[in-house]
Amino acid sequence: MKNVPSDISGFTALDPWWRTGVPTCILCSGNGIDDILRKIKQEDVQAFFLVDSVLEKQPLFAPLFIEQSKMLFNASASEPRTDDVDQIVEFLRSRDSLPDVIVGVGGGSTMDLAKAVGICLANPGKARDYQGYGMDLKKGPPVWVLPTLNGTGAEITPIAVLRGPEKKLGINHPYAAPAVAVIDPRLSSGVKPFNRFFTMMDCYFHHYEIVKSKTSSADAVQDARDGLKLATEVLDSGVQEYNVENAIKSAMASILGGSSTIGGRVGAVHAISYGLSNSAPGLPHSIAVTISMLALQELYPDGYEDTVRFLEGSGLSMPKASEYGIGEGEIEKMTSVALGMEKLWQSCFGEGWEGKASRTFVYDIYKRIVNG
Ligand code: NAD
Ligand code: ZN
16 A cells, blocks of 8 residues: 555545445545535536535534525435435435436435435436345436545445345435535544544445455445555554544545445455344444344454454444344344345355355354343
8 A cells, every 4th residue: 555645635646545346436625524615616516415414513514504505414314315315315305306317415314315316316216126236227417425424435436325124125226326526634634532543443344345355346446445444543543532644545445346336345244243233223333233244253363353452442342232232032033134135145255165154154144142
């Protein structure tokens, strides 16, 4: 990995640090809010903003709250649901004209919401109809994003993860990728250490799993190696206080998480986490993946060790499934959900994965999680 800048002027002067081709125009910025507002003016487009409501209290974001055409999303209450998408789409269709651009401002939850709204605006069904892969969809208005919490890579991935009535699953489609991502590491200064920590854990797991993957492309693995190094440095340095160096590393690691996801695939940690998420509506993704890794010591010994060290170093306790209402009664269902993630098991084990990711193997992991 080339030199990582230690200040914002170095960050804005960076050449692309990712290898995998990405469909999103990535703009490194020292003043993301001004830059995105200026771009809207210059391109003379009607923008509709979806903004994480937590930002209303932060003076840095004041210029966005003057915008008339916006809706607030409370990402602290829940990750985005298919119903949220349907309601926003209905509201936008009820207005005189559709927006030219949807702008998502927030963490992975709000950016995914904006991405889902964009694609659903152009298609007649409900959001739940489009959860899955390989669907024949029409292109919606372009989506621009301004991440205020870095780590998921949602700012560039063609995935909009949604909680639906039946399952938590993404709309996975090339048209779901944002057209523009304005990246300003200063925007995460107000994030609580707890959220900064766990979103960076998710980033670490994306990179870790893609590095170990048996089915990911060489470029994706190389991007993931760089991202793993950055995420590890951030997590080892402690995330209690905001500092600009860590914020730059986090923003860079997040982009690498997105780029490596395009050519790569995660593995067992994510497969197990989907079972947990489906059984616990209030369990954030970033905590679900952490709980999963803590039960995968045999499969991923170094990832397990890092995870324990990061948690201890940050003074956080080990998250437990029982804190989110998951008990013995969920094990069968969670096992079936996780076993359905065939591509992730294939990524984890490679050839002969069917024999390794057996029902007993997965069942025992959930048993450890529930009893842990
Ligand atoms: P998030 O968007 O859910 O936000 C977590 C918390 O941080 C919320 O309380 C939010 O209000 C707060 N927050 C965000 N920015 C803030 C700021 N600047 N100041 C203060 N508080 C702030 O968290 P996330 O981890 O970024 O996203 C999680 C979601 O992303 C999940 O739904 C997950 O499934 C999804 N995800 C998507 C992809 C993808 O490729 N699309 C990849 C990984 C995860
Ligand atoms: Zn993840």
